[in-house]
Amino acid sequence: MYLNDMIFTFHRYPQTTAWGIMLGMNLWGTIYNLIYMFGWPHGSGYEAVQFCKQHPEAAWDIFLYCLCGAVGQNFIFLTISRFGSLANTTITTTRKFVSIVVSSLLSGNPLSTKQWGCVIMVFSGLSYQIYLKWRKMQRQQKKRKA
Known part of the structure; x- marks a missing residue:
C-alpha cells in the first residue's frame, strides 16, 4: 500500500x-x-x-x-x-535469517528440523526469483546486442 x-x-x-x-x-x-x-x-x-x-x-x-x-x-x-524490491527483500530476509541463526547459536537453542525446512523453503524461493530476474536480464542484453 x-x-x-x-x-x-x-x-x-x-x-x-x-x-x-x-x-x-x-x-x-x-x-x-x-x-x-x-x-x-x-x-x-x-x-x-x-x-x-x-x-x-x-x-x-x-x-x-x-x-x-x-x-x-x-x-x-x-x-x-x-x-528494486527483490534485492531489498533478499537483503532483509538474509539479515533476519543471520540474526536468527546467530541468536540460536549464542543462546544454545538449536533450530528444529521443521525450522530448518522453513529456512530452506524461503531461501529456495528467493534464489529462484533471483535466478528468474537474472535470466530475464540476460535475454534483454542479448536482444540489445542483436
Whole structure:
C-alpha cells in the first residue's frame, strides 16, 4: 500500500521527492503518536518522560534507536529505488535469517528440523526469483546486442 501511495503522489505532484514523502509520513506519525501518548491526563507519554528523567541513559538510547531507524529508512529507500524490491527483500530476509541463526547459536537453542525446512523453503524461493530476474536480464542484453 505504501509504494502505491508513493506512485500516486508522484503522478499527482511530480515535484514531490521521495524524501519529502518520507518526511511527511514520519511527521504525521509523530503527531498521531504525540496525541495518543499525551492527549489525556493519564497517557503513557507522561510515564515515559518521567522514566527518562530518572534514567537519562535510557533517553540517550532511545535517541540513538530513533536515529538508527531514520538512517535505516533511507537505506531501505535507496536500495529499493536503485536495485528494486527483490534485492531489498533478499537483503532483509538474509539479515533476519543471520540474526536468527546467530541468536540460536549464542543462546544454545538449536533450530528444529521443521525450522530448518522453513529456512530452506524461503531461501529456495528467493534464489529462484533471483535466478528468474537474472535470466530475464540476460535475454534483454542479448536482444540489445542483436
